[in-house]
Amino acid sequence: xxxxxxxxxxxxxxxxxxxxxxxxxxxxxxxxxxxxxxxxxxxxxxxxxxxxxxxxxxxxxxxxxxxxxxxxxxxxxxxxxxxxxxxxxxxxxxxxxxxxxxxxxxxxxxxxxxxxxxxxxxxxxxxxxxxxxxxxxxxxxxxxxxxxxxxxxxxxxxxxxxxxxxxxxxxxxxxxxxxxxxxxxxxxxxxxxxxxxxxxxxxxxxxxxxxxxxxxxxxxxxxxxxxxxxxxxxxxxxxxxxxxxxxxxxxxxxxxxxxxxxxxxxxxxxxxxxxxxxxxxxxxxxxxxxxxxxxxxxxxxxxxxxxxxxxxxxxxxxxxxxxxxxxxxxxxxxxxxxxxxxxxxxxxx
Numbered sequence: 001x002x003x004x005x006x007x008x009x010x011x012x013x014x015x016x017x018x019x020x021x022x023x024x025x026x027x028x029x030x031x032x033x034x035x036x037x038x039x040x041x042x043x044x045x046x047x048x049x050x051x052x053x054x055x056x057x058x059x060x061x062x063x064x065x066x067x068x069x070x071x072x073x074x075x076x077x078x079x080x081x082x083x084x085x086x087x088x089x090x091x092x093x094x095x096x097x098x099x100x101x102x103x104x105x106x107x108x109x110x111x112x113x114x115x116x117x118x119x120x121x122x123x124x125x126x127x128x129x130x131x132x133x134x135x136x137x138x139x140x141x142x143x144x145x146x147x148x149x150x151x152x153x154x155x156x157x158x159x160x161x162x163x164x165x166x167x168x169x170x171x172x173x174x175x176x177x178x179x180x181x182x183x184x185x186x187x188x189x190x191x192x193x194x195x196x197x198x199x200x201x202x203x204x205x206x207x208x209x210x211x212x213x214x215x216x217x218x219x220x221x222x223x224x225x226x227x228x229x230x231x232x233x234x235x236x237x238x239x240x241x242x243x244x245x246x247x248x249x250x251x252x253x254x255x256x257x258x259x260x261x262x263x264x265x266x267x268x269x270x271x272x273x274x275x276x277x278x279x280x281x282x283x284x285x286x287x288x289x290x291x292x293x294x295x296x297x298x299x300x301x302x303x304x305x306x307x308x309x310x311x312x313x314x315x316x317x318x319x320x321x322x323x324x325x326x327x328x329x330x331x332x333x334x335x336x337x338x339x340x341x342x343x344x345x346x347x348x349x
Contacts, residue, residue, distance in 0.1 A: 003089060004123045005146045006031060007266060007288060008130040012139040017075055030079055032263075034086020042091025050170075051101070051163045054094035059157065061088030063150025070144035088150075101163040102183070109306035113299050120299065122149075123292040131285035254315070261322070265329075266291070 006028045014024040038061070046054030065084040072078035096115060103111045126146065133142045161183070167176035184191050239248045266288070298318060305314045 003031065003263075004126045004266070004288070005130065005142060008126075008134060008284065009139045009142065011284070012134065013075070013078070016139075019075055023075065027079060027082055030083040031086035031089065034083040034088075035090035036086075038087035038090020039093050040090070041087070042094050045091070046094040046097070047166075051094060051098040051166055052157065052160065054091050055098070055153070055160070056157055058088050058091040058095070059150045059153040061085075061091070063088070063147050063154075066147035066150060067144055069147075070140040072140075098163055101165045107307050109311060110303045113303035113306060117296065117299050120292055120295040123295075124289060127285050127288040127292060131282065131289075258319075265326075 010024045010027055013019065013027065014021070042054050042057055045057060062085050065081045065088070069078060069081045069085065072081060096112060099115050100108055100112060129145060130142055133145060161179045162175070164176040164179045167173075167179065180191055238244055298321075302314055302318060305317075
């Protein structure tokens with residue numbers, strides 16, 4: 001919600017404070033700059049201090065500055081506070097990892113697609129909230145109310161368990177087992193029989209997949225393996241090994257391109273809407289709602305296909321489908337692009 005509200009706040013800030021189109025766009029840019037730093041800090045911090053720590057980092061660093069943004073006396077203050085909000089939002093990338101560490105490996109792809117639905121749901125709720133608040137109370141109230149979910153997260157922080165996989169990687173075997181037992185009780189299921197171990201070699205004569213659960217690291221194995229710090233270092237080095245460097249670079253490129261296209265389209269739609277309407281016009285909210293609801297069929301299709309036909313085929317097919325449906329948008333863009341460029345170029349000059 002904190003990311004998507006920028007589509008609605010920018011035009012109103014531009015109108016109230018009389019800033020240029022480029023200055024309006026900078027409000028969005030500083031959030032993503034903060035996210036770039038926050039993603040590194042949140043990822044490394046969650047590996048060192050736990051997934052719940054990353055969870056709290058996101059909730060506090062996003063929520064508190066997000067609420068204070070509503071009282072910004074000038075453009076510079078708003079810009080600085082939105083950057084801090086971005087730091088917290090960058091840590092939110094830890095949450096899918098945390099979620100997947102509780103999900104069976106055989107259908108992990110489908111579950112992450114289902115998990116992404118909540119992002120889309122947040123976008124829809126933000127559009128509805130903006131539609132209700134902006135025409136009456138203005139952008140300051142929208143900023144204050146949009147920070148509310150971050151504070152709600154703090155209430156649930158004591159309920160959500162730490163990742164057993166993380167606990168085991170830190171040598172906290174007993175705590176990891178307590179979490180697994182709690183999950184088993186909640187689901188009315190016994191824990192699977194066998195020995196918990198960490199990445200056993202299949203050449204091991206003692207390895208039997210029917211009685212061995214590949215999840216945790218026993219204390220004996222923990223002593224035999226290298227330290228946690230060494231393991232983490234080896235993990236980073238593995239990404240640049242001869243076997244993985246190609247996949248690493250390609251995945252980074254795909255991830256960058258996907259987010260570039262996604263946010264580009266979202267903010268382009270708001271820009272196209274504001275060209276021919278005022279910030280309080282309902283067309284902006286309707287356009288965002290339509291595009292957000294359109295994500296659900298795509299997520300459903302991805303959830304069905306990803307564990308059946310594979311990640312690469314599903315991703316490639318969905319990208320081609322997206323490109324095909326972008327053609328009609330190009331017609332509208334051709335009419336309004338000169339005006340949009342003139343507005344932003346005036347700020348650059």
